[in-house]
Amino acid sequence: MNIHFPHTLRKVRFPAVAGSFYSNNKSDLIRQIEFCFKSKIGPGTVPEVNKDGERKIIGVISPHAGYMYSGPVAAHGFSALANDGKPETFIIIGPNHTGYGSGVSIMIDGIWRTPLGDVEVDSEVGRLIIGGSNIIDIDDEAHIYEHSIEVQIPFLQYIYGNGFKIVPIVMMLQGLRESIEIGKVLGDICKNKNIVIIASSDFTHYESYWTARRKDEEAIKMILELNQDAFYNIINTLSISICGPGPIMALITAVKTVGSSKSMLLKYANSGDVTGDYSSVVGYASITMYKC
Numbered sequence: 279m280n281i282h283f284p285h286t287l288r289k290v291r292f293p294a295v296a297g298s299f300y301s302n303n304k305s306d307l308i309r310q311i312e313f314c315f316k317s318k319i320g321p322g323t324v325p326e327v328n329k330d331g332e333r334k335i336i337g338v339i340s341p342h343a344g345y346m347y348s349g350p351v352a353a354h355g356f357s358a359l360a361n362d363g364k365p366e367t368f369i370i371i372g373p374n375h376t377g378y379g380s381g382v383s384i385m386i387d388g389i390w391r392t393p394l395g396d397v398e399v400d401s402e403v404g405r406l407i408i409g410g411s412n413i414i415d416i417d418d419e420a421h422i423y424e425h426s427i428e429v430q431i432p433f434l435q436y437i438y439g440n441g442f443k444i445v446p447i448v449m450m451l452q453g454l455r456e457s458i459e460i461g462k463v464l465g466d467i468c469k470n471k472n473i474v475i476i477a478s479s480d481f482t483h484y485e486s487y488w489t490a491r492r493k494d495e496e497a498i499k500m501i502l503e504l505n506q507d508a509f510y511n512i513i514n515t516l517s518i519s520i521c522g523p524g525p526i527m528a529l530i531t532a533v534k535t536v537g538s539s540k541s542m543l544l545k546y547a548n549s550g551d552v553t554g555d556y557s558s559v560v561g562y563a564s565i566t567m568y569k570c
Contacts, residue, residue: 379420
């Protein structure tokens with residue numbers, strides 16, 4: 279395998295999907311992100327960071343398809359983050375699409391590079407997570423080609439520049455037990471730190487427009503109730519092809535561990551709303567979770 283981490287003093291994770299999921303040109307990428315905010319499916323305006331924000335958001339569920347398809351939906355969550363203030367660190371949890379790495383893989387050092395610059399991995403928070411979990415492994419290999427975390431970062435850079443850190447976690451194991459264990463660890467760490475958890479997930483895959491909407495509505499109901507057990511049961515009962523159930527269940531567990539919280543659906547749409555092809559779509563949702 280051609281490993282992308284060079285032998286330098288700083289480990290660099292180079293972008294894997296720049297030029298496909300989003301532009302690999304800085305100026306074009308900025309225009310692309312701004313289009314997502316201004317889109318009729320998006321929030322409508324480009325956000326500015328509210329320096330006096332209350333910092334009540336604990337977590338966000340955000341899609342991870344190409345920006346053309348899911349970017350306007352994702353923009354709702356990032357707009358809410360901007361209005362809420364400035365977190366110091368984002369723990370970004372994504373599903374493992376590639377099959378590389380261990381069951382649950384974390385990077386605890388280095389930088390992630392995008393066309394908008396470099397973002398540092400928060401080693402301190404990463405080590406706290408490792409210290410609290412028996413199932414998360416330090417494993418860079420899982421992150422080399424995985425897009426589910428990568429596509430979140432340019433949006434964050436557009437809003438906050440490079441003045442934040444990340445902790446990337448990729449889940450191949452996405453069962454209820456593993457997700458709850460991870461969520462409890464993250465929730466304990468987030469109680470006294472200025473951290474937001476981003477759960478990266480798309481919803482129903484490759485079903486008709488109305489079937490996808492119907493199934494996703496049922497899953498979203500359980501998310502809004504912050505009920506990870508019911509969410510797990512409904513996606514299995516209805517065979518809902520959500521690709522990041524583990525990150526979502528970990529996030530639900532984490533926000534409840536932090537304390538009294540609530541959840542809000544900001545936007546749901548699917549690829550049919552973009553392309554006009556209703557025969558086979560992928561669903562996207564932007565959901566925020568707040569301290570009450």
